Amino acid sequence: MPRYIKVDQKDNIVVALTDLEEGLSIEMDSTNIHIQEHIKAKHKFALKDFDSGDEIIMYGVLVGNATGPIKKGCGITVDNVKHASAAYGSSKEKYHWTPPDISKYKDKTFMGYHRKDGSVGTSNNWLVIPLVFCENRNIDILEGLLVKSLGYGAKKDFAVDVNSLINKYRSGASDEEIYDTPIISSYEEMTENRVFQNIDGIKFLRHDGGCGGTRQDSEMLCRLLAGYIVHANVAGATILSLGCQHAQISILKEAIQEKDPKFSKPLYFIEQQKSGSQQKLIEEAIKHTFVGLAQANQATRKPAPLNKLVLGLECGGSDGFSGISANPSLGYASDLLVALGGTTVLAEFPELNGVEQELINRSKTGALGRKFSQLMDAYSQKATAVGSGFESNPSPGNIKDGLITDAIKSAGAAKKGGSSPITDVLDYGEKVTRPGLNLLCTPGNDVESTTGLAGSGCNVIVFTTGLGTPTGNPVAPVIKVSSNTTLFERMNDIIDVNAGTVINGGDSIESMGEKLLDHIIEVASGTITVKAELKGQHDFIPWKRGVSL
Known part of the structure; x- marks a missing residue:
């Protein structure tokens, strides 16, 4: 395993890949360098002597200026370097790119959910979304009622037995005895009992926006939520609105229309100030969501070319x-x-x-x-x-x-x-x-x-x-x-x-x-x-x- 690396030929600092001990002698660019102090792995050391104000170059670009003298072989730290970056302007030359060899992948496909707009999903999810933070408690209620009933939830997690600690405390156990008590056990939650086998998950998008703040924040929230609703990995959505907030249903609908003019997924809007009671709101949301899930469950995975991947x-x-x-x-x-x-x-x-x-x-x-x-x-x-x-x-x-x-x-x-x-x-x-x-x-x-x-x-x-x-x-x-x-x-x-x-x-x-x-x-x-x-x-x-x- 190499112990250090110069990332770019223009660089005047070097990255330690392992801890480098003081006194170590290395050769870089036909120059002998004595490590002047212990350099920890992941940190950098000087390839030359620096004076105050000298440019520090890494990845071939300006990354800082020396704040004082730095001897060759000494560490580059927050104590001797400050941030600096190069100015930029318009492009001065045409860019030429040589693509990598893709022969290994040219005939490969992935199994995805094909949408009417031509996109392909890598999963098939139903969303439950509040338009305003006032609806977050109702989102909590819906999640508690829907997730496990329909066979969802985290597939692998751990159980915590707090009762063991309570019993130890009540029996007069010492702090050390409490610390020594095992309370964590792993388990796997089975998903074979899903009611809708082709729905990968029901996801609940809590947030603290939609009202207060600026109108621009609420409008941006609607555009962002619209991006999630039209997303290739989303089959449909249930939207909860209070009614009086800045993030109005009409703004969200306009944003959806802008992103997908032919939008046709199941989409349900429920407004609490028109529902009459919280009980009716929850009942309506559950029934709409269940019907939408049944429709979305008809989708199945089919082969898709790799050019349908959109990678973040x-x-x-x-x-x-x-x-x-x-x-x-x-x-x-x-x-x-x-x-x-x-x-x-x-x-x-x-x-x-x-x-x-x-x-x-x-x-x-x-x-x-x-x-x-x-x-x-x-x-x-x-x-x-x-x-x-x-x-x-x-x-x-x-x-x-x-x-x-x-x-x-x-x-x-x-x-x-x-x-x-x-x-x-x-x-x-x-x-x-x-x-x-x-x-x-x-x-x-x-x-x-x-x-x-x-x-x-x-x-x-x-x-x-x-x-x-x-x-x-x-x-x-x-x-x-x-x-x-x-x-x-x-x-x-x-x-x-x-x-x-x-x-x-x-x-x-x-x-x-x-x-x-x-x-x-x-x-x-x-x-x-x-x-x-x-x-x-x-x-x-x-x-x-x-x-x-």
């Missing part, structure tokens, strides 16, 4: 290995899918800071490059106005594991988008309509971003992580990919695929990219259920368009 590209809880293992592997899988005529979507605009020019150069038209620049500029200005610019994006966990500036984090995060040309640039809530690589303006916040990816039409999401996260989504299966093997082994209950083999030399970027695409096809066909779905992890947080990094 997401990362979160990133570490110093994310940008050299999991993210570029996902980028290669993205390139394969694009070469097959499919669609991929790269989000998280605060984590594209520093690589804007590369993405502008890859845009198929000048108009797309300008739209991307405008969205980035507006986002950056809002963040700066409240004293929290893009440089504030890295979390304590990111920094602890080697991502010490936003530009380092961003340059690695952008690798998820591979190298294919950019065919469209979308704002939050806009629907994906063009094959190829799309850019979608979302926050770096994991759940707000995955919520937006699904709302724009992604029927599968791949989520790379170096630190671990349980994040899932109500409608789009979220495949979790670890950047390192230690994480995969430690949090195997929530991680689906291990890309840490790229670090130890067991896989190349290309071979891991193919493994990822193979896994995506299995998930899209319903033959593999992602860990987040097994855990019932259905995260849904709409972005209110405030500053969220």
Whole structure:
């Protein structure tokens, strides 16, 4: 296994793949380097002597400036480097792309649900949605009444025996005896008793919006909810409205019509202020939902070409290995899918800071490059106005594991988008309509971003992580990919695929990219259920368009 790597020939810092002890002598670019201090795995060290103000280059781009002298072989840290990123403008040259070899995949298909609008779902779900937070309690009631009765719920979970602790406490047990009492047992909840065998799940989209705040937030919520309702993975929906909120039924209907003019799925609206009582509201909602499920149950999986996949590209809880293992592997899988005529979507605009020019150069038209620049500029200005610019994006966990500036984090995060040309640039809530690589303006916040990816039409999401996260989504299966093997082994209950083999030399970027695409096809066909779905992890947080990094 290699112990360090220079990611790009232009780089003047090097990544430690294992802990490097002080005094170690290595050779890089025909130069002998003595490691001057202990360098932890995932962190970086200087390839040359730096003076204050000198540029720090990684992934071939500017990622920071030295804040003081840094000797060759010393660590790159928050104490000696500050965030910096390159300016950007219009594209100066035509972009040329060489697609990867797709001969292995050209005749492959996945088993999906074919919709009347030509899209293909990777799952078949029914949605129950509140138009306003006032209806969340009714959503809770409906979930309690419907999920287990119809044979749904988390497939694998654990039982907690709190009564054992109560009995110990009542018998006068010590704190140590209570701590030593086993209370967790795993179990598997069987799903063979589903009433509707072709419905993969009933999903409940609670949120805290729809009224209060700004009218624009409520209108954006309606556009986002419309994206979920017309989604290829959705068979139909039951909508609960109070009646007086900003997010009116009429606004949602207009948004659905805009996204799918020939919309024909079962859709039921129930307004509490017209129902007469909560009891009648619940009764009406259950009966409508049951009838809709019976209709939606007629759908079955059929073969579909891989170009019907719309793949969301997401990362979160990133570490110093994310940008050299999991993210570029996902980028290669993205390139394969694009070469097959499919669609991929790269989000998280605060984590594209520093690589804007590369993405502008890859845009198929000048108009797309300008739209991307405008969205980035507006986002950056809002963040700066409240004293929290893009440089504030890295979390304590990111920094602890080697991502010490936003530009380092961003340059690695952008690798998820591979190298294919950019065919469209979308704002939050806009629907994906063009094959190829799309850019979608979302926050770096994991759940707000995955919520937006699904709302724009992604029927599968791949989520790379170096630190671990349980994040899932109500409608789009979220495949979790670890950047390192230690994480995969430690949090195997929530991680689906291990890309840490790229670090130890067991896989190349290309071979891991193919493994990822193979896994995506299995998930899209319903033959593999992602860990987040097994855990019932259905995260849904709409972005209110405030500053969220």
